[in-house]
Amino acid sequence: MIIQPVSGACIYIQIFLSFLDQKKFFFIKKYGIILISLMRKKIAVFVQEIWSDYNKSLIKGILDFYKGKDVDVFLSQIRIPLYEEDAFGMQYWSCLRVAACDDIDAVIVCSPTFCSTISPDELSKKLEPISDKKIVSVSIPLELKNCRHTSVSCRKAYSEFVSHMIKQHGSKKFAFMSANIENSVEARERLDAFKNALKENNLELDEDKIFYGNFMFDDGPKELSKKYKSKEDIDFDTIFAANDMMAFGCISYLKHLGVKVPEEVKVVGYDDIPQASTDDLTLSTINQQIEFQGETAAKLALDWTNENEIPQDTLIEARPIFRESCGCNIGKTNIEITHAEDERAAALIRNDWGLNRIHNLLDNTQSDETLQVVFDKMYDIMNFNEINFAAVCLYQDPVFVDIGEIPEIPGNAKLAFFVDNKKGIREINTHYEFNLRKHFLAEEFNQNEACHMLVQSIFYGDFSYGYILLQTDNVSITLHSVYLKILANEIAQAYKYTRNIEEKAALAKMNLDLNIKSFTDELTGLINRRGLMKYGKESINLSIQLEKNGVVLFCDMDHLKVINDTYGHEYGDIAIKAQSEILQKTFRVNDMISRLGGDEFVIIAPGLSISQLDQVRQRMKGVSEEIQKEKKLPFEVSISIGGVPYNAENTDLERLIMSADKEQYEEKKRHHAQRQ
Secondary structure: OEEOOOHHHHHHHHHHHOOOOOOOEEEEEOOEEEEEOOOOEEEEEEEOOOOOHHHHHHHHHHHHHHOOOOEEEEEEEOOOOOOOOOOOHHHHHHHHHHOOOOOOOEEEEOHHHHOOOOOHHHHHHHOHHHOOOEEEEOOOOOOOOOEEEEEEEOHHHHHHHHHHHHHHHOOOOEEEEEOOOOOOHHHHHHHHHHHHHHHHOOOOOOHHHEEEOOOOOOHHHHHHHHHOOOHHHOOOOEEEEOOHHHHHHHHHHHHHOOOOOOOOOEEEOOOOOHHHHHOOOOOEEEEOOHHHHHHHHHHHHHHHHOOOOOOOEEEEEOEEEOOHHHOOOOOOOHHHHHHHHHHHHHHHHHHHHHHHHHHHHHHOOOOOOOHHHHHHHHHHHHHHOOOOEEEEEEEEEEEEOOOOOOOOOOOEEEEEEEEEOOOOEEEEOOOOEEEOOOOOOOHHHOOOOOOEEEEEEEEEOOEEEEEEEEEOOOOOHHHHHHHHHHHHHHHHHHHHHHHHHHHHHHHHHHHHHHOHHHHEOOOOOOEOHHHHHHHHHHHHHHHHHOOOOEEEEEEEEOOHHHHHHHHOHHHHHHHHHHHHHHHHHHOOOOOEEEEEEOOEEEEEEEOOOHHHHHHHHHHHHHHHHHHHHHOOOOOOOOEEEEEEEEEOOEOOHHHHHHHHHHHHHHHHHHHHHHHO
């Protein structure tokens, strides 16, 4: 519901507001009041990692179901805390606490990928902080007081497939590439279902033909090579694998031994990932209807939030898919071949498109910058990468994340960055604060239309700073997850860097205020020579401590004497003040700009490199032209610049200034020669 009255009707809106429940809010804008209904449902989706084919299909099913419905989806990659191979799992897990806020109506947990590493009981314990929420677990029951689940039965599919292999293709000797090394629920179920299917056909599975992997492509070659060294060693005619990736690994090793698939050995997988239908040898497999699982979980969650009763367990049947690797559909038609080739070509194009944007994004995040600079860049990055909506929420203070403890989230957060290109809204360093225990995003900035959001924790080392939200769609979700990770890393580094600069600047300001006149140039308000020699050295030392080199620049105004002689010393002072303004607009807030005296200036620029000096000159030229036009100056304001780099081995400020002065002198000579 949206109501936008003329200003004279505000009193009626205020009366109407008094009858609304607490989930309504109003947003005062320039031309009236917009009232937006927050009865829209908000569903959080927790997934271990987005890149697996299983999770991509599952997420697609969830988002497809909610498309066009009045539901906001917050998709968070929370990873597994305390998992020894994931040093920052606990930091990702902090988003679990954030999603426990009152705004979230229900949670969908993509349990299978979590439970390939930890047990369902362990996952249940880790989800205790949100146990009061309505939780729908995909495929695996969890021991939580308020949890429902879906489940997939593969017994019928295996039974059909084994019968098919025996009757249609004459299979007699079976092997099985299991994933029981992980001891996951799904791995056990698939092996048990396969054994049961053999028993139905009066066959037994020899223990020496069960191989133990962990759902990875390399498991096929690795496990088979332990027993089979040559083609003659192969003692089975059909091998089933617990997932498609291991099946492809088996095919690879069999071909390596010179075994023809499917003529000599037939291979069957499980999952029906996209590659199964597009590979040169299409893979026979079992489709556990992953997208449908996602759709089912999404429907259950929505029904539950609408106070409808839902079953404790919702069963989904897997189904067999017969393709080339089991001996079916040999000799695809030209139409099928063309379709597969078209799909592969389209995938390559999408891949190149995505890599190009990732390359561009990395180019834009290669230096330490303040949060202000990073947020300014993010606006352009979003436009280039066709992202319409993003928000950065920062905690009031960093949260220390101790090993072994799920971090407590602070009460309040600040909306530090918000862009909605569709509405034409761009807010940077806003003053909007909101209660994290109640809301996931500041109420004033909830969208009118339902949306799908990716959520990423912002952290650096042991400290968590907040989270970033980015709107996505079904097609771009994996690519956007990479953008989100890069942006979160850049924001975290900028947060840390900005805090260091602010703390140092606060200390410097405190000291400077004790004797402000002695460190300030009276004409320009910049730091004078004395201030430069005191605080410039500290700035360089701080930069080195932060493992960041920089540049010292010496600047000398052009033609100041001519200006004084032609227009008088009053205009000379105007020129110097104009040059001061040009330098302040050209350089960043964390750069130290000082006036040595007369027409000489020195800048200390942490993070700048000598290779960027031409860009600085070009920007300064543009700013000079703007100010000259703005102030209607009767003369040109220009400056010659020389720069030298500083690093851990070269921090002597006096020597750096002298070297930069020499470089500036050479630059001035080149300018003079060009004019001649």
